[in-house]
Amino acid sequence: MNLVPAMQSIAREAGALLMGYFRARVTIEYKGDADLVTVADRKSEACILERIRQQFPMHDVMGEEGTRIESGSDYKWYVDPLDGTTNFAHGFPVFCVSLAVEYRGQRVAAVIYDPTRDELFSAEKGGGAQLNGGPIHVSVTANLGECLVATGFPSHKRHKSPNIYFYHQLTLRTHGVRRAGSAALDLCNVAAGRFDGFWEFNLNPWDTAAGVLIVEEAGGRVTDFSGGPFQIASQETLASNGLVHDALIHEFQQIFAGRGLEELASPVAYAKDRSL
Numbered sequence: 001m002n003l004v005p006a007m008q009s010i011a012r013e014a015g016a017l018l019m020g021y022f023r024a025r026v027t028i029e030y031k032g033d034a035d036l037v038t039v040a041d042r043k044s045e046a047c048i049l050e051r052i053r054q055q056f057p058m059h060d061v062m063g064e065e066g067t068r069i070e071s072g073s074d075y076k077w078y079v080d081p082l083d084g085t086t087n088f089a090h091g092f093p094v095f096c097v098s099l100a101v102e103y104r105g106q107r108v109a110a111v112i113y114d115p116t117r118d119e120l121f122s123a124e125k126g127g128g129a130q131l132n133g134g135p136i137h138v139s140v141t142a143n144l145g146e147c148l149v150a151t152g153f154p155s156h157k158r159h160k161s162p163n164i165y166f167y168h169q170l171t172l173r174t175h176g177v178r179r180a181g182s183a184a185l186d187l188c189n190v191a192a193g194r195f196d197g198f199w200e201f202n203l204n205p206w207d208t209a210a211g212v213l214i215v216e217e218a219g220g221r222v223t224d225f226s227g228g229p230f231q232i233a234s235q236e237t238l239a240s241n242g243l244v245h246d247a248l249i250h251e252f253q254q255i256f257a258g259r260g261l262e263e264l265a266s267p268v269a270y271a272k273d274r275s276l
């Protein structure tokens with residue numbers, strides 16, 4: 001069953017709905033101390049769920065805003081109705097709708113729609129990855145020092161995240177690290193060859209399910225931080241063009257072991273002598 005056309009039209013409808021709220025600006029609500037949610041997240045999920053129920057009434061669904069339909073179906077949807085809520089709530093135009101479908105536990109179809117740029121990324125297992133209907137491929141950069149990479153930081157349990165050390169080390173070893181605020185779009189940007197790599201701790205299944213398939217179908221590689229297979233419930237997502245994957249894993253091993261860490265510059269020392 002080719003689900004991609006139906007997923008595309010659902011994602012476009014939800015994306016148009018998001019744009020309406022984005023232009024009107026929305027009130028910020030909180031799920032945790034810095035974990036934001038808006039009416040747009042909920043309305044988008046409701047719209048997506050209604051369309052799935054109309055067209056695929058037997059399918060299971062897991063959505064970030066609370067949808068849990070678990071009937072033991074062979075098909076399971078992962079829905080992030082608005083990835084990049086913090087950006088959205090502040091009027092920063094980097095967000096998307098992310099939809100993935102698993103068949104018997106295998107990711108088979110994915111669609112991610114960025115309504116601000118009208119960019120629709122899609123992939124079907126074994127069929128390659130597309131952007132607005134044209135094929136996309138990961139980059140050919142083979143040297144970590146020439147890479148542009150991306151990461152994200154969690155919005156809850158932020159005090160426990162060690163990612164600032166990874167951010168620092170990778171900033172010193174690449175062309176730079178971007179933190180744009182939408183994990184799903186970060187993965188699409190790896191697939192499209194705009195980023196050479198992406199990593200994040202503690203993402204949820206709805207953040208990664210679609211983007212991982214799109215990266216793999218674009219010729220990239222996705223694993224945990226040790227190079228083991230990526231699992232949907234994994235706390236570690238490392239995606240790359242494949243060519244720099246082992247180099248990234250090596251850097252991660254060094255950082256986890258505390259080896260070769262560049263010291264963070266001291267702001268106190270800087271403040272004493274502003275000419276550093």
Ligand code: IPD
Nearest residue numbers: 083084085152153154181182183
């Ligand atoms: C968040 C975004 C962000 C990532 C966070 C996610 P949300 O998803 O993908 O880039 O850093 O970890 O929770 O909450 O905007 O759907």
Ligand code: CA
Nearest residue numbers: 080083084207
């Ligand atoms: Ca998300």
Ligand code: CA
Nearest residue numbers: 064080082083
């Ligand atoms: Ca979300």
